[in-house]
Each structure stands twice: as structure tokens, then as C-alpha cells.
Amino acid sequence: MRFMLLNILQFVQHCIRQAIKAGDTVIDATAGNGHDTVFLAQCVSSDGQVLAFDIQPAALEITRHKLLQLDLLSRVQLIQSGHERMQEFCDDRVSVIMFNLGYLPGADKQFTTQAASSLQAIQAGLNLLAKDGLISIVLYPGHEQGKIEAILVEQWAANLPQKEVTVLQYRFMNRVNNAPYALLLQKRI
Numbered sequence: 001m002r003f004m005l006l007n008i009l010q011f012v013q014h015c016i017r018q019a020i021k022a023g024d025t026v027i028d029a030t031a032g033n034g035h036d037t038v039f040l041a042q043c044v045s046s047d048g049q050v051l052a053f054d055i056q057p058a059a060l061e062i063t064r065h066k067l068l069q070l071d072l073l074s075r076v077q078l079i080q081s082g083h084e085r086m087q088e089f090c091d092d093r094v095s096v097i098m099f100n101l102g103y104l105p106g107a108d109k110q111f112t113t114q115a116a117s118s119l120q121a122i123q124a125g126l127n128l129l130a131k132d133g134l135i136s137i138v139l140y141p142g143h144e145q146g147k148i149e150a151i152l153v154e155q156w157a158a159n160l161p162q163k164e165v166t167v168l169q170y171r172f173m174n175r176v177n178n179a180p181y182a183l184l185l186q187k188r189i
């Protein structure tokens with residue numbers, strides 16, 4: 001079979017599958033159209049739990065509908081709140097947190113994620129993360145707010161102490177139009 005490099009989503013999902021085991025509690029920090037929530041619900045199996053956050057009721061409704069169709073709704077708690085407040089909703093240690101930043105395609109762009117609250121949420125996520133747990137962050141520098149967010153999140157992540165967190169950037173460097181890319185943070189302590 002011909003070898004192809006994994007695209008951003010494939011790479012993120014590949015890593016996350018290794019970091020989750022059945023029965024885990026995990027977080028989708030940006031539910032949006034529900035694709036990542038469905039993926040996480042499948043990974044945790046029927047004993048596990050996904051907390052899925054979004055500030056837009058319409059996004060949570062789309063996600064709820066998808067989960068219902070796939071008989072996965074019982075594994076997911078849908079939470080209409082900013083992800084920066086995730087610690088208020090979660091008592092457990094979690095093995096994985098997914099952030100897919102930016103705005104929901106086709107919806108109002110005023111609901112795009114913002115650098116300050118995203119950074120607050122990623123820090124809260126690191127507090128909740130179990131040892132060896134993984135945070136994935138997909139950044140979208142192709143729009144104005146996304147570019148600012150990508151720069152600030154990347155700068156912050158690059159300065160995390162390496163004894164505490166391993167930080168990986170997965171990025172196709174010669175893609176045109178400021179293509180999205182991923183950061184993966186693995187907690188070491």
C-alpha cells in the first residue's frame with residue numbers, strides 16, 4: 001500500500017486513540033457540529049463519559065442530534081458554557097481534551113474562539129489532565145482572529161516547562177492559505 005502522511009485530523013485522532021482507554025472521562029472543549037464529540041464517545045465506549053462544551057445552543061443541538069442517531073447520547077454530557085469554566089463541571093481526572101478552535105462553518109463568526117479565553121481553558125485543561133494525558137489543539141490562522149489566537153497559543157505552549165509537558169507541533173509548512181495545524185500537549189507529571 002502507498003504510504004501517505006496523515007492529515008491534521010487523522011494525526012490528531014491517531015494520537016488520541018492511543019491516549020484513551022474504555023471507561024475514561026474525556027472532554028470536547030468545542031463541540032461545534034459534533035464530529036469530535038462523536039469520535040470521543042466512540043473511543044470511551046459505553047463505560048466512559050464525554051463532557052462536550054459549546055457556547056452556542058445551536059451547536060449543542062446539532063451535536064445532540066448526531067449522538068442520538070448513533071445511539072451515543074448516554075455517554076455524553078452536553079454543556080452550554082465557555083470551556084474556560086470546565087473545572088466547575090468536572091471532578092474527575094481526564095485522559096484527553098480536544099480543542100478545535102475557530103468558528104463553526106456556516107454559523108455566525110462572532111462566536112469564534114478568542115485567544116484569552118482559549119488560553120484560560122487550555123490551562124484549566126492541563127489542571128484536569130491525568131499524567132500522560134493528551135490535549136489536542138487545532139489552530140486556524142486563515143482568518144484574522146484565528147491568526148492572533150494561533151500566535152498567542154503557540155507562544156504560550158512553546159514556553160511550557162519540558163519536565164511538565166511535552167509539546168508537539170504537527171504542521172504542513174508549505175501549504176498555501178495559512179492552513180490549519182495542530183499542537184499536542186502531553187502532561188508528564
Ligand SMILES: C[S@@+](CC[C@H](N)C(=O)[O-])C[C@H]1O[C@@H](n2cnc3c(N)ncnc32)[C@H](O)[C@@H]1O
Nearest residue numbers: 030031032033034035036054055082083100104
Ligand atoms: C471550529 S468549531 C468546532 C468544531 C467541532 N469540534 C466539530 O467537530 O464540528 C469551534 C466551536 O467553538 C465554539 N466556541 C467558541 N468560543 C467558545 C468557548 N469560549 N467555549 C466553548 N466553545 C466555544 C463555537 O461556538 C464553535 O462551535
